[in-house]
Amino acid sequence: MMTAIRIEFLKWFQTMKVTWSEVFVYRFNFLLMVIGPMLVLFFIKYNVWSSIYQGASGQEINGYTFEEMVSYHLWFMIVSMLSMAYSGQDLAEDIRLGRISSYLIYPINFWQFNTARFLSIECIQVGIVLITLSTTYLGFSHILGEFNPSAFFAGFAISFLVGVFWFTIQYTTGLLAFWFEETWTFRVLFQIIAHFLSGAIIPLDFYPSWLVAILDYSPFPTLAYVPVKIFLGSYTELWKAAFTLLFWIIISAGIAAWVWKRGLKLYTAAGM
Amino acid sequence: MGRMWNHAKQRVVHYLRVYFGFFSTCFIATMSFRIHFVLLIVMDLFFYISTLGSIHIIYNHVSMIGPWNREQLLFFVSVMLTIQQCHMTFVSENFWIFSSTIRTGALDFILLKPISALFSAFFRHIRPGSFINILIAWGTVIYYGMEVHLDLLAWLLLPFCILLGLVLASSLDMVIASSMFWMLEGTGINFLRIELQELSRWPDFIYGSITSRILTIVVPILLIGSAPVRFLFDHSDWLPLLGLGVAIIVVWVVLHFVWNAGLNLYESASS
Secondary structure, three states: OOHHHHHHHHHHHHHHHHHHHHHHOOOHHHHHHHHHHHHHHHHHHHHHHHHHHOOOOOOOOOOOOHHHHHHHHHHHHHHHHHHOOOOOOOOHHHHHOOHHHHHHHOOOOHHHHHHHHHHHHHHHHHHHHHHHHHHHHHHHHHHHHOOOOOHHHHHHHHHHHHHHHHHHHHHHHHHHHOOOOOOHHHHHHHHHHHHHHHOOOHHHOOOOOOHHHOOOOHHHHHHHHHHHHHHHOOOHHHHHHHHHHHHHHHHHHHHHHHHHHHHHHHHHOOOO | OOOHHHHHHHHHHHHHHHHHHHHHHHHHHHHHHHHHHHHHHHHHHHHHHHHHHHHHHHOOOOOEOEEEOHHHHHHHHHHHHHHHHHHHHHHHHHHHHHHHHHHHOHHHHHHHOOOHHHHHHHHHOOOOHHHHHHHHHHHHHHHHHOOOOOOOOHHHHHHHHHHHHHHHEEEEEEEHHHHHHHHOOHHHHHHHHHHHHHHHHHOOOOOHHHHHHHHHHHHOOOHHOHHHHHHHOOOOOHHHHHHHHHHHHHHHHHHHHHHHHHHHHHHOOOO
């Protein structure tokens, strides 16, 4: 029994090690593809809101001071670092070019391989987040607010669940390559919609109340607005957020399993 | 002089014919994947809605951002969306392919062709699926142009200004993409391009003075949209538009240098 667990662990760990080597070989690429967009987005938001608050003579806008707005977007950057690093862009190519044939024989299957990759990137991201937060706390602690350990760990846990949700979405859209030549449009389309409706661009408090009421029935607020508010210590319905995310993770994982089963029947193992 | 003119004319006609050939093959390829074609249109539409919608939401709580009101900023964003839509349609696809073109040695075949390698590398792939959205983007420009009461001269110069912005955006991207010659894996460079595009999607006044100067003079991405729109709003504000013209010339000189240096470094992976 112990040997079986050990073998299973080694399988996953070796896959994670391979991903780490890939990331560290192409460090500059990883920086440009994963870290760069998040930093640039934060930089733009900082400048846009600076310009907006200058016009508002330093007053509050919809209950947010300038520092609170910057804090919101800084914590969103942390959430996105923890949840959106895995892109899954190779999935579709693996299917289209017949590379998944190997996973049908290997002791590690396609889902396990990609989940191990996701986990390895999550580990790197946790390191990057800790470095980002420590440096920010050293220089700009007034923006991040007082360190609240329970809010911090709760935020981390929810952000990890957001990451798992994004992973299942990326995985499912990638599997559509069994039917479609290009699948990145599905992925980007979902990202655009989620970005707009999750509070990633503007806090949801600014949105019309009727739209926020509708969004409460969707997973979108839990992808950005809710985790940020948890980090800030102003969202107390932690279990509601966790259950919402788990519910949508189970739904999307179920769809992924169904798509894989159906898709495999169509698979022609091109190139063999 | 006459012979030179005829020669130049023949070359332009030749390149137009080649470009038409590129276009027709891309159109046929696109028509083979109709769902992808439709999804591209839907994706761009959602992007427009989210971009313009976000600005509407902000302006529901403030009256001005910098010196501009809601309609002025929406006009600027519409101009940027049009430039980027044209960019996505005519050139963007090529930068994504260029990385693998170098890595796999497919550039050999481009270099062997009796046309400019730069032209063949960066204008070969067109995305016909985005054509419909150019019309929609133009629709938003015209709508917000009427909202900000553009005068006759501004309306006449609008297509020319958008074209200048597009030329600068594409030229800068070609320089950045050429840096892939120095990398083993160039996909990340495309993300750098996208990040610079994100920065240019906002007017120059939102950035602090040092950032604004760097992004106007060193990497002139803020000239892409801010220079034409500022001139269209106020014709006495022509200096940034002149800067845009100068920037295009400078970027092309740099591109010529970087491209040739990159070609000297290219090792032809397939041979």
